Amino acid sequence: MKKIFFLILAMAFCSLGFAQDNQNGRSNKQDRKEKFEQMMAEIQSRKIAFFTKQLKLTSEEAKVFWPVYYKCDEERNAARKEIRKSAWALHKAVKEGNASDEEIKSLADTYYENLDRESSLQKLHYYEYLKVLPIKKAAMVRMVEERFMNELLSQWRRQPRPNGKEQNK
Numbered sequence: 001m002k003k004i005f006f007l008i009l010a011m012a013f014c015s016l017g018f019a020q021d022n023q024n025g026r027s028n029k030q031d032r033k034e035k036f037e038q039m040m041a042e043i044q045s046r047k048i049a050f051f052t053k054q055l056k057l058t059s060e061e062a063k064v065f066w067p068v069y070y071k072c073d074e075e076r077n078a079a080r081k082e083i084r085k086s087a088w089a090l091h092k093a094v095k096e097g098n099a100s101d102e103e104i105k106s107l108a109d110t111y112y113e114n115l116d117r118e119s120s121l122q123k124l125h126y127y128e129y130l131k132v133l134p135i136k137k138a139a140m141v142r143m144v145e146e147r148f149m150n151e152l153l154s155q156w157r158r159q160p161r162p163n164g165k166e167q168n169k
Contacts, residue, residue, distance in 0.1 A: 046148075046152075047148055048066070050147075050148045050151070051069075051144055054147065055133075055140060055141070055144055056137070057133075057137070061132070061133055061137070068128050068129065068131070069141070071128075072121070072125040072129075076121055076122075079114065079117050079118040080118060082114045083111070083115060083118060086107065086110045086114050087111055089107050089110075089111075090107040090108055090111050093107050122142060126139070126141070126142070129141050
């Protein structure tokens with residue numbers, strides 16, 4: 001699911017129309033950055049609405065839930081970054097073929113420890129959600145997150161592409 005989120009972001013970013021002419025004197029890089037930030041803000045507001053509706057959050061629950069959720073999300077993102085970093089190091093070591101078996105084992109161990117850490121975070125975050133939400137709502141946070149990501153991916157696939165065609169499903 002994590003990979004899907006980053007894939008959606010990357011695909012959406014690529015579909016913003018980087019080749020457009022600069023009409024107001026600003027750099028294309030600045031325009032792309034602004035478009036990306038607007039897109040992220042839109043996704044964030046849609047996420048808040050989706051979670052609020054799916055979890056049936058009251059305004060009091062939302063006030064305490066979102067700060068906890070954002071903290072947990074930052075921790076997950078940091079863990080994912082470490083996974084990508086260790087996966088890349090392992091891939092590079094194996095591909096280049098100049099690393100010893102001990103080095104490769106160490107890199108593989110680090111990679112799998114990072115995967116375990118991220119998995120453990122999910123359970124810890126559930127306990128954090130329990131502190132601010134009723135059990136039924138806290139238990140559903142991860143599933144609502146997955147539904148939201150699936151919905152985003154589905155909507156992205158239905159979007160027309162610059163060539164006038166929809167994405168393959």
